[in-house]
Amino acid sequence: MSVRVHILSGLDAKAPAAIRIDVKGRTLLLDAGGPLQADEPCDWYLDQSPDAILITHDHVDHIGAVRWLPETIPLYCTPTVAQRLPAGRRWHPLPRQGTITIEGINITCGLAGHSLDGIWLHLDIAGGIFYSGDFSFESLLYPFDRPPRAALALLDASYGLYSVDQSHCRDALQAKLNRASLLPVPPSGRALELALWCQTLELPWTFDPACQKFHAALQGLPANLLKPGIQQQLAQLTPRPWDTPENPDLALIRLAADAEGVAGEAGRLISDPDYTGQVIYTGYTPPKARADITSGRAEWCRWNVHPRLPCIQSLADTLQAEQVIPLFCPIDAAGWQAALGKRLRLDHVIHL
Known part of the structure; x- marks a missing residue:
């Protein structure tokens, strides 16, 4: 043949x-x-x-x-x-x-x-x-x-x-999360992984309506699409309200779409001069994200996917x-x- x-x-x-x-x-x-x-x-x-x-x-x-x-x-x-x-x-x-x-x-x-x-x-x-x-x-x-x-x-x-283990990526990211932070993320990807991770570390965190919508949808899907025990962990997530006021003492982590930092809540916050939290991209960096990093508005810290x-x-x-x-x-x-x-x-x- x-x-x-x-x-x-x-x-x-x-x-x-x-x-x-x-x-x-x-x-x-x-x-x-x-x-x-x-x-x-x-x-x-x-x-x-x-x-x-x-x-x-x-x-x-x-x-x-x-x-x-x-x-x-x-x-x-x-x-x-x-x-x-x-x-x-x-x-x-x-x-x-x-x-x-x-x-x-x-x-x-x-x-x-x-x-x-x-x-x-x-x-x-x-x-x-x-x-x-x-x-x-x-x-x-x-x-x-x-x-x-x-x-x-x-x-x-x-x-x-590239060969850096995910555990090292997590350690590097955790070291940066000592003040208010915005992580632009795709709702169907890193958003919920980062949410689970933040909750495990007992870090204060929240996610935007786009991520909340995907979180709700995921819980209704067949369990075999996820690793064992993950559906239960997703059901037990306890994010802060998205409209929680900024507080320097809280160091709130915000997970928001879109991942490119152009649209959605992530895009809005990045362009808002009143938002003083740091911006950390964790995945693919298109031109807008690269420009944010070059200008000093954002950092990059990989989360392996x-x-x-x-x-x-x-x-x-x-x-x-x-x-x-x-x-x-x-x-x-x-x-x-x-x-x-x-x-x-x-x-x-x-x-x-």
Whole structure:
């Protein structure tokens, strides 16, 4: 069986995810990512007419180009991810944990530990092709399911060769939270992880209405989407009221959308001269966030939501992968060669 894997976008850059698989005269598209910033170029989708589209999770760099592809193409995703599709877009369910046959190919799915209802994909062809989407082993909320063996592994490497353990990230962040602080966060991601962490440390904290809404929704979802005991912990969260007045002696931590610090309560507070708390970004920094950091208005302290290098190496070992392609980061070829050895592949097109 001849299989062709074409990385349309996502290799050697923090770029939208799009991987084309051609097998037995049929074509699957794994993810349909759009640009992280509206003014960034994105044209990988031109002239693409796959037989089916499979979406791993609902972040814009994995789902944002769906709107540019023909609506007649069958699209598969999990139910929570479907809520982020363009209005009226038809879809078919992917199992969160199980196997489905699409275009004659058996595809196994498992939870990827990065986002709500986000999954990895394993195609039972050519000795196994594994695509991680975005994944993490370190989430407080989301579990990661062990995948089956795969000869080829296409792995999230958004942090490149970075290897700092989450415990060190938490220690670094905690050391900064000695006065009033605003942490711009995505409501569906780091917001609730940080809330759980703050509560465990008995720090004074609150979150904005956008995060409160997601918190309420999460408690009504199936328990297996979260790590054991997390639903109970979420139900026991006790945030301060969002409208709690600023008090220098309180050192209140505010978790607020949006993560880019442009809109929502985070954007409002950053631009409010009367808000004197510090601003700490903990994730991806788009131009607005970088400008805030450069000007001294904000700091940056990472909270891991993507894999560290040891996590990538561990997953490659678990898969018993013969070929490994690191995705979603600029490539340091020498560094990756040292990390993965003869397993490393950096080709846009691979024939199996």
